[in-house]
Amino acid sequence: IAFGATVGAITTKKKEMLDVDTKEKTEIVEASAPVYTIFGLLKINPPSNGQIDISKVEKFYLTIKEYLTNFNSFSADRAYSITLIQNLRRNGVTSQYLSVDKTTDAYIEKKNCLTENRLWIPEHEAHKKELKGLILDIEKNKVDHSKLTDKDVSDAVAGTIYVLSKRKATYKKKDKPKQLYEMRKETGEEKKTERPTYGQRPRSNNRNRRWQRRRT
Numbered sequence: 416i417a418f419g420a421t422v423g424a425i426t427t428k429k430k431e432m433l434d435v436d437t438k439e440k441t442e443i444v445e446a447s448a449p450v451y452t453i454f455g456l457l458k459i460n461p462p463s464n465g466q467i468d469i470s471k472v473e474k475f476y477l478t479i480k481e482y483l484t485n486f487n488s489f490s491a492d493r494a495y496s497i498t499l500i501q502n503l504r505r506n507g508v509t510s511q512y513l514s515v516d517k518t519t520d521a522y523i524e525k526k527n528c529l530t531e532n533r534l535w536i537p538e539h540e541a542h543k544k545e546l547k548g549l550i551l552d553i554e555k556n557k558v559d560h561s562k563l564t565d566k567d568v569s570d571a572v573a574g575t576i577y578v579l580s581k582r583k584a585t586y587k588k589k590d591k592p593k594q595l596y597e598m599r600k601e602t603g604e605e606k607k608t609e610r611p612t613y614g615q616r617p618r619s620n621n622r623n624r625r626w627q628r629r630r631t
Contacts, residue, residue, distance in 0.1 A: 423592030
C-alpha cells in the first residue's frame with residue numbers, strides 16, 4: 416500500500432530574456448516536471464495458513480479517510496480488489512483498476528522521478544530490496560522480479576506515481592515543493608518540539624540496527 420500526492424514542480428528548462436530598454440535579464444520557465452511525495456508505505460504479509468483479510472484492508476482505508484480528508488482516489492490491480500474497489504466507491508473514493516505489469520510506463524515514470532530527484536519517499540527496507548531485484552523483460556515489455564524477491568511494494572509506488580502523472584492538476588503545479596520548516600512557519604509552529612528524555616525510544620523496523628545506535 417502506498418499513499419502519495421503531487422507537492423510541487425521543479426524547473427527542467429528555462430531561458431533568459433533581455434529587456435532592451437532597461438538591460439535587465441529575466442528568467443522564463445519553459446518546462447517543468449512534477450515532484451511527488453509518498454507519505455506512507457505498508458507491506459501486508461499474508462498469514463502462513465491463509466490469505467489476506469480484505470475486510471481488514473478496507474477498514475484500514477476507511478480509517479485513513481477519516482483523518483486524511485483529501486484521500487479521494489484509489490487504484491489497484493484485480494487481485495483480491497474487486498469488492499474493495501466497489502466498497503471504496505460507495506464511500507466517495509474514486510477507484511479504478513490499474514496494472515503495472517501490462518507495460519513499462521509506470522516504472523519508466525518512477526525511474527525518471529528517482530534519477531531526477533523528483534520523488535520524496537520514506538525509507539522502507541522491503542521496497543529497497545525489491546528495487547534491487549527488478550528485471551526488465553524486453554520481450555514481454557514489462558518489469559518483472561527475480562525468484563528471490565517480489566515487487567508488491569514497488570508496484571504500489573509505481574502505480575501511485577503513474578496515476579498522479581495522468582492528472583491535469585499535477586501539471587498545474589509550478590512552484591517548488593515546500594519544506595517542512597516552511598510549512599511550520601506558515602502554520603505558526605516554528606518552534607521544534609523537543610523529544611522526551613525519559614524512557615527508551617522505539618526502534619524502527621525499516622532501518623538497519625547499526626543505524627540506530629543509542630547515545631551513551
